[in-house]
Amino acid sequence: MRHLLSVTDLDAAAATGLLDTADRLKQALLGREVRKLPTLRGRTVITMFYENSTRTRVSFEIAGKWMSADTVNVSASGSSVAKGESLRDTALTLSAMGADCVIVRHPASGAAHRLAAWADRDAGTTGTRTSIVNAGDGTHEHPTQALLDAATLRDRLGSVAGRRIGIVGDVLHSRVARSNVFLLATLGAEVVLVAPPTLLPVGVAEWPCRVSHELDAELPALDAVMMLRVQAERMHGAFFPSSREYAVRFGLSDERAALLPEHAVVLHPGPMVRGMEIAPSVADSARSAILAQVANGVHVRMAVLYHLLAGAPE
Amino acid sequence: MNLLITDARPYGEDAVDLVVRDGVVTEIGSGLAAPEGADRLDAGGRVLLPGFVDLHTHLREPGGEESETIATGSAAAALGGFTAVFAMPNTDPVADTDVVVEHVHRRGAEVGLVDVHPVGAVTVGLEGRKLAELGTMAHSRAQVRMFSDDGRCVHDPLIMRRALEYASSLDVVIAQHAEDHRLTAGAQAHEGVVASRLGLAGWPAAAEETIVARDCALARDAGAASNGRLRAGASMLHVCHVSSARTIAVLRAAKAAGIRVTAEVTPHHLLLTDASLTSYDPVHKVNPPLRTAADTRAMREALTEGVIDAVATDHAPHAAQYKDTEWSAARPGMLGLQTALSVLVHTMVEPGLLDWHGVARVLSERPAEIGNLPDQGRPIAVGEPATFALVDPDEVWTVRGARLASRASNTPYEGMRLPATVVATVLRGRITARDGKVQQ
Numbered sequence: 001m002r003h004l005l006s007v008t009d010l011d012a013a014a015a016t017g018l019l020d021t022a023d024r025l026k027q028a029l030l031g032r033e034v035r036k037l038p039t040l041r042g043r044t045v046i047t048m049f050y051e052n053s054t055r056t057r058v059s060f061e062i063a064g065k066w067m068s069a070d071t072v073n074v075s076a077s078g079s080s081v082a083k084g085e086s087l088r089d090t091a092l093t094l095s096a097m098g099a100d101c102v103i104v105r106h107p108a109s110g111a112a113h114r115l116a117a118w119a120d121r122d123a124g125t126t127g128t129r130t131s132i133v134n135a136g137d138g139t140h141e142h143p144t145q146a147l148l149d150a151a152t153l154r155d156r157l158g159s160v161a162g163r164r165i166g167i168v169g170d171v172l173h174s175r176v177a178r179s180n181v182f183l184l185a186t187l188g189a190e191v192v193l194v195a196p197p198t199l200l201p202v203g204v205a206e207w208p209c210r211v212s213h214e215l216d217a218e219l220p221a222l223d224a225v226m227m228l229r230v231q232a233e234r235m236h237g238a239f240f241p242s243s244r245e246y247a248v249r250f251g252l253s254d255e256r257a258a259l260l261p262e263h264a265v266v267l268h269p270g271p272m273v274r275g276m277e278i279a280p281s282v283a284d285s286a287r288s289a290i291l292a293q294v295a296n297g298v299h300v301r302m303a304v305l306y307h308l309l310a311g312a313p314e
Numbered sequence: 315m316n317l318l319i320t321d322a323r324p325y326g327e328d329a330v331d332l333v334v335r336d337g338v339v340t341e342i343g344s345g346l347a348a349p350e351g352a353d354r355l356d357a358g359g360r361v362l363l364p365g366f367v368d369l370h371t372h373l374r375e376p377g378g379e380e381s382e383t384i385a386t387g388s389a390a391a392a393l394g395g396f397t398a399v400f401a402m403p404n405t406d407p408v409a410d411t412d413v414v415v416e417h418v419h420r421r422g423a424e425v426g427l428v429d430v431h432p433v434g435a436v437t438v439g440l441e442g443r444k445l446a447e448l449g450t451m452a453h454s455r456a457q458v459r460m461f462s463d464d465g466r467c468v469h470d471p472l473i474m475r476r477a478l479e480y481a482s483s484l485d486v487v488i489a490q491h492a493e494d495h496r497l498t499a500g501a502q503a504h505e506g507v508v509a510s511r512l513g514l515a516g517w518p519a520a521a522e523e524t525i526v527a528r529d530c531a532l533a534r535d536a537g538a539a540s541n542g543r544l545r546a547g548a549s550m551l552h553v554c555h556v557s558s559a560r561t562i563a564v565l566r567a568a569k570a571a572g573i574r575v576t577a578e579v580t581p582h583h584l585l586l587t588d589a590s591l592t593s594y595d596p597v598h599k600v601n602p603p604l605r606t607a608a609d610t611r612a613m614r615e616a617l618t619e620g621v622i623d624a625v626a627t628d629h630a631p632h633a634a635q636y637k638d639t640e641w642s643a644a645r646p647g648m649l650g651l652q653t654a655l656s657v658l659v660h661t662m663v664e665p666g667l668l669d670w671h672g673v674a675r676v677l678s679e680r681p682a683e684i685g686n687l688p689d690q691g692r693p694i695a696v697g698e699p700a701t702f703a704l705v706d707p708d709e710v711w712t713v714r715g716a717r718l719a720s721r722a723s724n725t726p727y728e729g730m731r732l733p734a735t736v737v738a739t740v741l742r743g744r745i746t747a748r749d750g751k752v753q754q
Binding site: 086087088106107108109110111113114117137138139140141175178201202203204206207237 | 499502505506507508509510511512513514515516518593594595635638639640641642643
């Protein structure tokens with residue numbers, strides 16, 4: 001694996017391999033006084049975030065530090081990006097400084113693909129073979145989020161294959177939904193998207209999933225439900241009439257959560273809009289795996305860095 | 315300009331010689347002698363067509379000289395077999411006054427490789443609010459014959475109505491970039507399966523279809539109000555770069571109803587689809603966007619049928635800094651002048667959808683009629699202007715953006731092997747391009 005740009009870069013074996021590595025790293029760190037593995041000593045990992053994010057950036061940074069990599073954080077506002085430097089020049093500059101890995105979040109779909117193409121094309125000039133990790137590109141993908149969701153589902157449900165997972169909310173604008181639909185399908189899960197027609201992409205019928213507009217009808221048969229964040233601004237694009245109507249029709253209230261089977265898990269990629277797509281009591285309930293997702297995020301990202309920079313273990 | 319052309323096959327028919335005196339064909343036959351001081355062009359049995367006319371070119375000058383100039387764009391045109399191009403007004407400053415259009419026209423004449431006809435803006439600054447001085451531009455030395463806010467749609471239906479009505483007294487055509495911007499806010503790619511998977515905001519086909527339907531109704535009424543003052547066969551409304559199969563149905567119905575509407579399709583909308591977007595390389599980014607295989611099929615059928623009248627390149631050079639970016643930051647558009655013939659041969663001639671008369675029709679005769687150019691798109695006959703493209707249909711070449719004459723190199727056909735080359739271009743008896751080199 002040279003880059004991680006999309007979950008479609010991973011077949012079932014490669015994805016399972018990453019999840020297994022994440023599990024092993026988690027076990028290796030368990031109960032250690034010093035949470036530090038020497039694996040990536042001397043390697044340089046740069047996070048380059050063109051969008052605000054605390055969760056993902058910190059998660060990658062901790063993952064790098066726990067693997068003993070040197071981590072550097074670049075944010076768009078505090079760099080030459082603010083002076084109008086192009087994405088390509090910024091990326092090549094970091095490459096020329098010897099970055100082994102650039103983790104990028106960018107508002108443009110495909111930004112990570114472009115960086116990878118430039119990194120490969122210009123490797124001779126920069127002298128470094130830089131790996132690119134997509135930490136969220138526009139409304140396209142967020143592969144490590146899908147991996148950490150899969151890790152969480154595996155922990156909670158024992159397996160992903162054969163499970164029915166509902167993804168609820170603003171699928172149209174969600175990179176988390178895209179990565180999850182395709183990764184979960186690769187891993188053998190059955191995926192159901194639940195949203196009003198306005199928040200589903202044209203052509204969703206071609207995706208490896210089923211589509212529903214009725215949350216109540218789906219909940220009793222789900223093994224897990226993943227609530228997507230819904231931005232209230234979307235109502236200005238006439239995607240739905242009001243926050244109130246959205247919450248009533250698609251929010252995971254206590255009453256709705258009670259429709260889920262006993263074993264079913266509630267996931268949310270964060271940041272949550274409590275009271276909009278999810279009731280606070282559900283988010284904080286025993287069936288919520290939201291904080292487990294965050295914890296797994298670090299281990300999954302350690303596994304990704306490990307596979308990219310040190311090669312997959314035998 | 316005197317010229318002897320030997321062994322040329324007009325429209326792919328039997329080989330003849332042609333004698334040209336003072337830019338006009340004076341004899342057609344076999345074994346003809348060269349007139350006094352004549353240049354010679356041995357056609358070697360290749361296909362002779364009337365010189366191509368491009369209704370839709372961006373020459374970028376003034377203001378965008380880092381991407382193209384009138385000189386480099388004229389060279390690309392001549393090398394592509396074009397003898398006339400219409401230069402779109404979205405320059406800086408915008409070509410919305412007689413001063414700017416006369417400047418573009420004069421620069422074109424100074425370069426002298428191709429007739430450069432500036433297109434005037436419909437509205438001041440392309441802003442869609444106030445009509446530009448259409449009459450002043452039409453009667454200027456540039457003799458503007460086509461007006462367009464291309465790149466933007468004349469969105470306000472009242473402004474569009476007035477433009478069509480006003481234009482009907484000037485013998486000029488309004489060329490519409492049909493895009494309802496309310497439906498394409500933030501759009502980056504054809505709304506469909508590919509864009510959804512790639513997370514690119516969709517450009518729905520309905521945004522084109524609805525504007526064309528609206529404008530056809532407006533053109534119908536403006537035509538009726540003109541009380542027969544219009545030139546026979548004149549187009550009132552010309553639809554730029556049709557991209558969607560849905561639009562074809564609207565155009566077919568409008569033409570059947572006798573509405574004076576014409577339409578063009580670009581070479582890239584005949585050949586390329588959104589399947590090429592998966593690399594996120596913005597060389598494929600264009601407006602309107604590349605659509606599906608069903609759409610390219612519909613474009614080809616409509617061109618055969620004549621529902622689409624003309625092929626126009628929408629040649630849109632962009633310097634590397636505008637394309638070597640993330641997708642959403644890149645400017646839309648692609649080079650087209652030097653690949654138009656090859657794409658047309660590949661998509662239409664080779665599958666038997668057009669013969670050489672058909673190529674002459676869509677690349678020369680109809681565009682000249684739509685643009686009201688009396689000395690272009692003429693038959694190859696005695697007494698007609700010696701304005702030709704000499705085409706080798708059997709030569710196959712590999713497209714390399716860096717080798718094209720344009721200042722920019724944003725061709726979507728990079729590395730593709732395409733049929734047919736332009737061996738020579740002749741403008742009123744003068745050879746403007748020969749064997750891949752312009753003749754200044």
